[in-house]
Amino acid sequence: MDDRGSTLRELRRLLPYYRAARLPLVAAGLCALGAMLSGLVIPLVTQRIIDGPVRTGDIGTLVWLVLGVLALGFAEALLLWARRQLAGPANTRSEARMRAALYAHLQRLPLSFHDQWQSGQLLSRGVDDVATVRRFMTFTVIYLVTNTTTIVVGLGVMYTLSPVLGLVVTVCLLPVMVSNYFYENRYRVVARRAQDQTGDLATTVEESVLGIRVLKAFGRGRHLRAHYLVQAEELRQTGLRKVSILATLWATIIVLPGLAIAALLAAGAFGIADGSLTLGTLIAAITLTTYLSWPVESLGWFLAELNTSAAACERFGEVADAAATVTDPARPKPLPNPVRGELRFEGVRMRYPDAEKDVLSEVDLVLRPGETVALVGSTGCGKTTLTSLVPRFYDVSAGRITLDGVDIRELALHDLRGQVSVAFEEAVLFSATVRENVAMGTARPTTEEQVREALRVANAEEFVDALPQGLDTPIGEQGLSLSGGQRQRLALARAVIGRPAVLVLDDPLSALDVHTEAEVEQALRRVLRGVTALVVAHRPSTVQLADRVAVLDEGRIVATGTHRELLASSAVYRTLLSTMDTEPVNGMEVTAR
Numbered sequence: 001m002d003d004r005g006s007t008l009r010e011l012r013r014l015l016p017y018y019r020a021a022r023l024p025l026v027a028a029g030l031c032a033l034g035a036m037l038s039g040l041v042i043p044l045v046t047q048r049i050i051d052g053p054v055r056t057g058d059i060g061t062l063v064w065l066v067l068g069v070l071a072l073g074f075a076e077a078l079l080l081w082a083r084r085q086l087a088g089p090a091n092t093r094s095e096a097r098m099r100a101a102l103y104a105h106l107q108r109l110p111l112s113f114h115d116q117w118q119s120g121q122l123l124s125r126g127v128d129d130v131a132t133v134r135r136f137m138t139f140t141v142i143y144l145v146t147n148t149t150t151i152v153v154g155l156g157v158m159y160t161l162s163p164v165l166g167l168v169v170t171v172c173l174l175p176v177m178v179s180n181y182f183y184e185n186r187y188r189v190v191a192r193r194a195q196d197q198t199g200d201l202a203t204t205v206e207e208s209v210l211g212i213r214v215l216k217a218f219g220r221g222r223h224l225r226a227h228y229l230v231q232a233e234e235l236r237q238t239g240l241r242k243v244s245i246l247a248t249l250w251a252t253i254i255v256l257p258g259l260a261i262a263a264l265l266a267a268g269a270f271g272i273a274d275g276s277l278t279l280g281t282l283i284a285a286i287t288l289t290t291y292l293s294w295p296v297e298s299l300g301w302f303l304a305e306l307n308t309s310a311a312a313c314e315r316f317g318e319v320a321d322a323a324a325t326v327t328d329p330a331r332p333k334p335l336p337n338p339v340r341g342e343l344r345f346e347g348v349r350m351r352y353p354d355a356e357k358d359v360l361s362e363v364d365l366v367l368r369p370g371e372t373v374a375l376v377g378s379t380g381c382g383k384t385t386l387t388s389l390v391p392r393f394y395d396v397s398a399g400r401i402t403l404d405g406v407d408i409r410e411l412a413l414h415d416l417r418g419q420v421s422v423a424f425e426e427a428v429l430f431s432a433t434v435r436e437n438v439a440m441g442t443a444r445p446t447t448e449e450q451v452r453e454a455l456r457v458a459n460a461e462e463f464v465d466a467l468p469q470g471l472d473t474p475i476g477e478q479g480l481s482l483s484g485g486q487r488q489r490l491a492l493a494r495a496v497i498g499r500p501a502v503l504v505l506d507d508p509l510s511a512l513d514v515h516t517e518a519e520v521e522q523a524l525r526r527v528l529r530g531v532t533a534l535v536v537a538h539r540p541s542t543v544q545l546a547d548r549v550a551v552l553d554e555g556r557i558v559a560t561g562t563h564r565e566l567l568a569s570s571a572v573y574r575t576l577l578s579t580m581d582t583e584p585v586n587g588m589e590v591t592a593r
């Protein structure tokens with residue numbers, strides 16, 4: 001009972017997406033019902049033919065009755081065609097609506113959600129589960145209703161033909177219904193498991209494709225393949241379990257209508273012998289039972305599909321219902337005009353969901369407009385976490401961050417992110433052209449000159465022009481066809497194209513070799529001109545770009561000042577520098593004194 005309730009509850013979630021499709025779906029259902037009923041009438045006409053013209057030799061009536069059977073056959077075919085024509089377009093539209101809604105919601109969901117979800121699980125929900133739901137709405141729902149109606153009407157007709165034969169058929173078909181009910185509950189559990197395992201498998205495939213270089217470099221391909229095979233085997237076992245449940249169900253289902261026909265023949269023979277039944281009635285009853293076999297047999301299949309779809313809806317809902325915790329305020333404040341870019345951290349505390357302690361416990365820091373501040377600290381002390389609070393990838397747990405005096409949570413996300421640009425340690429590019437990748441840095445339409453200007457600032461115009469199709473050169477997934485330094489410079493161009501007031505950079509130099517580092521460093525110098533920038537520094541060369549340095553230690557900013565000031569005043573800073581790359585950069589003294 002509870003299960004049935006939850007199946008319906010899950011399916012109710014489809015209403016918003018399928019509301020617009022309800023008229024075509026009802027019309028398609030009526031067509032399917034009409035087709036079924038026209039098929040049901042055929043046995044009755046057969047009875048008339050056998051008990052009428054076949055016995056009396058009345059050819060005129062025979063012709064009309066045969067024409068009637070033909071017309072019914074045509075009507076059935078036409079109605080089935082109309083059902084597909086009506087249900088198909090409406091359902092594919094709703095499927096697209098579901099996909100679009102899920103995709104949009106995935107964009108809204110905070111990083112804390114994405115941290116916890118495997119991409120393969122999201123992929124299988126957006127692709128497989130939505131398709132399962134569409135199949136359900138195209139076939140299952142319609143046939144569950146029409147088949148049940150056909151069974152009820154068919155049994156009614158059977159009882160009007162002969163109550164005894166009606167009873168015989170009911171007794172034989174009842175166990176089919178019961179076993180349908182019994183098996184579909186078991187099938188539901190296995191169906192859900194199979195869907196989850198498909199998601200796990202998709203995650204493994206995706207990760208091994210994205211990480212193919214690492215796998216090859218470390219020779220771990222074989223290991224991951226073994227892992228993949230284990231997962232594939234688990235999925236296969238679940239598939240076999242599904243097959244086994246369905247096989248038992250089908251065996252029960254197939255044998256019983258056969259038994260019904262045998263019982264009808266036996267009971268009918270007695271009826272004809274004692275004159276209580278005509279031959280026409282017996283043949284009509286047998287034809288009717290044969291006709292009812294499919295609706296009865298398929299009921300189990302459709303109930304299984306109902307459960308698969310309920311599981312798909314449940315899985316869809318796990319994402320669609322996840323709360324978008326980082327959202328626009330109810331009444332966003334307007335951005336100051338012009339934005340000066342003063343960034344202030346006031347008593348900022350941050351703890352990740354489910355974490356036991358704070359990463360940041362009391363961060364106070366002011367970045368003056370146009371100033372570049374390098375953030376240094378030991379590994380894992382929370383530098384990336386601090387920078388990711390500025391574009392509100394995560395929200396502070398306490399305290400506040402202000403931009404020109406306005407709490408960033410009071411700004412519309414769109415406004416905030418229009419003013420705060422980011423570039424990460426690893427430059428992430430998309431499988432699109434250079435132009436599209438750079439233009440992605442702003443929501444505003446961009447001209448070629450603006451893209452070029454951004455590339456110039458990022459020291460990237462020259463190498464882009466040397467690419468086979470210049471700005472229109474497609475770059476592979478993740479930009480793997482470019483060198484590390486080229487990728488990083490494109491990422492910087494993307495960060496500056498929207499002319500942000502604030503730049504947040506997670507050491508763009510740290511993943512580069514010395515030669516490439518010099519190219520990107522040059523780009524960074526230009527990028528940082530005129531904007532407020534918070535730059536995580538893993539290398540002395542990055543520290544060198546900053547006007548001031550802030551030292552993060554044990555969740556707090558323990559010292560701020562110029563490099564020289566800190567060398568003189570902060571023991572933590574000196575220790576940190578001694579653990580960094582100690583190579584002097586451009587004559588700068590970086591080693592601990």
Ligand SMILES: Nc1ncnc2c1ncn2[C@@H]1O[C@H](COP(=O)(O)OP(=O)(O)OP(=O)(O)O)[C@@H](O)[C@H]1O
Nearest residue numbers: 115352355359377378379380381382383384385386
């Ligand atoms: N998404 C997350 N969920 C939970 N904990 C996280 C998450 N990201 C980081 N952490 C934890 O927060 C702490 C700070 O991580 P963070 O990446 O901010 O450090 P970091 O100073 O940038 O490190 P590094 O210098 O090595 O890049 C670490 O203990 C890390 O395990």
